[in-house]
Amino acid sequence: MSFSVHNRKSGKRIEVEADETILDAGLRNSIVFPYSCRGGTCGTCKARLISGRVEYTHPPQALSDAEREAGDILLCQAVPLDDVEIEATELAASAEIQIKIMPCRVSAMERVAHDVMVLRLKLPASQEFRYLAGQYIDILLRDGRRRSFSMASRPQSGQELELHVRHVPEGQFSTRVFESMKVKDLMRFQGPFGTFFLREDSERPAILVAGGTGLAPIKAVLDQAIADGSTREFHLFWGVRARRDLYMDELLAAWAERHDNLRYTPVLSEPAADDAWDGESGFVHEAVLRHYDDLAAHEVYACGPPVMIDAAKTHFTARGLPAGRLFYDSFEFAVDD
Numbered sequence: 001m002s003f004s005v006h007n008r009k010s011g012k013r014i015e016v017e018a019d020e021t022i023l024d025a026g027l028r029n030s031i032v033f034p035y036s037c038r039g040g041t042c043g044t045c046k047a048r049l050i051s052g053r054v055e056y057t058h059p060p061q062a063l064s065d066a067e068r069e070a071g072d073i074l075l076c077q078a079v080p081l082d083d084v085e086i087e088a089t090e091l092a093a094s095a096e097i098q099i100k101i102m103p104c105r106v107s108a109m110e111r112v113a114h115d116v117m118v119l120r121l122k123l124p125a126s127q128e129f130r131y132l133a134g135q136y137i138d139i140l141l142r143d144g145r146r147r148s149f150s151m152a153s154r155p156q157s158g159q160e161l162e163l164h165v166r167h168v169p170e171g172q173f174s175t176r177v178f179e180s181m182k183v184k185d186l187m188r189f190q191g192p193f194g195t196f197f198l199r200e201d202s203e204r205p206a207i208l209v210a211g212g213t214g215l216a217p218i219k220a221v222l223d224q225a226i227a228d229g230s231t232r233e234f235h236l237f238w239g240v241r242a243r244r245d246l247y248m249d250e251l252l253a254a255w256a257e258r259h260d261n262l263r264y265t266p267v268l269s270e271p272a273a274d275d276a277w278d279g280e281s282g283f284v285h286e287a288v289l290r291h292y293d294d295l296a297a298h299e300v301y302a303c304g305p306p307v308m309i310d311a312a313k314t315h316f317t318a319r320g321l322p323a324g325r326l327f328y329d330s331f332e333f334a335v336d337d
C-alpha cells in the first residue's frame with residue numbers, strides 16, 4: 001500500500017511505498033529535502049506535519065517533546081500511516097544527481113595521523129558517479145550494515161574518491177581499515193548522500209568550521225571553489241587536539257598562501273607540551289567567536305563531531321547567524337538495525 005505526501009511549501013506530491021520514509025521517497029523522485037545523518041540524530045531534515053499520521057523507523061532523537069507536540073517530524077525516519085500534508089524546504093541543487101550502488105577498489109592507503117587514514121577508492125571506468133563537493137557515501141559492509149564517510153575530493157572525471165577515516169576504538173569498519181584492509185581490496189558503497197554543499201546562489205562570506213576528519217567534505221568544497229575560480233571570501237577554522245592531528249596543515253596553508261580570498265586558522269584544543277604552539281587554542285567554535293563579533297552577514301558550513309555541531313548551533317545563532325544559514329554535517333555514529 002502506498003500513501004501520498006503533499007508538500008504545501010512547493011506544491012509537489014510524492015507517493016511513498018509501504019515502510020518507506022518520506023526522505024527516501026523524495027530522493028527516489030528527485031525531490032531533495034535538506035538532510036544529513038539519515039539516523040534521526042542530527043535534525044537537519046526537520047519539517048512540519050500539517051495533517052495525517054506518521055510512525056518512526058528509529059526514535060526521532062533530534063526532536064524535543066515540545067517540537068513533537070508542535071507537529072515537527074524528521075523526514076529521514078517518518079513513514080506515513082495515511083495520506084499526509086507536510087511543510088518542508090526542498091533543494092534544487094542535487095535533484096538531478098542519482099543515488100547508486102557502486103563497486104570500488106582501494107587504490108591507496110596513507111596513514112596521515114595516528115588515528116586517521118586517507119583512503120583512495122578507484123571507481124569502474126565504465127560507470128559514471130556524479131556528486132557535489134561536500135556529499136558523502138555509505139560504505140556497505142558484508143553484514144548489511146553501512147558506514148557514512150564524506151568525500152574529501154571534488155568530483156572529477158576518471159575519478160578516485162578520497163576518504164578521511166578516523167579510527168573509532170572498537171569501530172567495526174574503521175578498525176578493519178586500520179588493521180586488515182589492503183590496497184586492491186574490493187568494496188561496495190551507495191551514494192551520494194547529503195545536502196552539505198556550497199550554496200552557490202550566495203556571495204556571502206563563508207566561514208568553514210571543521211572538527212577532526214570533519215575536514216574531509218570542507219576540503220572538497222574548498223578544492224571545488226578554487227577550481228571554479230571563486231572569488232568569494234572563505235575563512236577556514238580547523239580544530240583538532242594537538243599539532244600531530246593537523247594532518248593536512250601544509251596543503252591548507254599553501255592554498256591560503258596562494259588565494260587571497262581564503263584564510264586558514266588551525267585551532268588546537270590540547271596542544272602537546274612540545275608543540276611550541278602560539279596559534280589559536282581552545283574549542284574551534286570559540287576561535288570563530290573570537291574572530292567574529294557579528295555573524296549576521298555570513299554563512300557557516302560546519303562539519304565534525306556532534307558536540308561541535310551543537311556548540312555551533314547555539315553560539316553562532318546567538319551571534320546573529322540566521323539558523324537557515326548554518327549548514328552542517330554532524331559525524332554521528334551509525335545507527336545499526
Ligand SMILES: Cc1cc2nc3c(=O)[nH]c(=O)nc-3n(C[C@H](O)[C@H](O)[C@H](O)COP(=O)(O)OP(=O)(O)OC[C@H]3O[C@@H](n4cnc5c(N)ncnc54)[C@H](O)[C@@H]3O)c2cc1C
Binds near residue numbers: 036147
Ligand atoms: C554524514 C556523515 C558523514 C561522515 N563522514 C565521516 C568522515 O568523513 N570521516 C570519519 O572519520 N567519520 C565520518 N562519519 C562518522 C562515521 O560514519 C562513524 O564514526 C562510523 O560509525 C564509524 O564506523 P565504525 O564502524 O568504525 O564504528 P562503529 O562500529 O559505528 O562504532 C564505533 C563504536 O563506538 C561506539 N559508539 C556509538 N555511538 C557512540 C557515541 N555517540 N559516542 C561514543 N561512542 C559511541 C559504538 O558502541 C561502537 O563500539 C560520518 C558520519 C556521518 C553521519
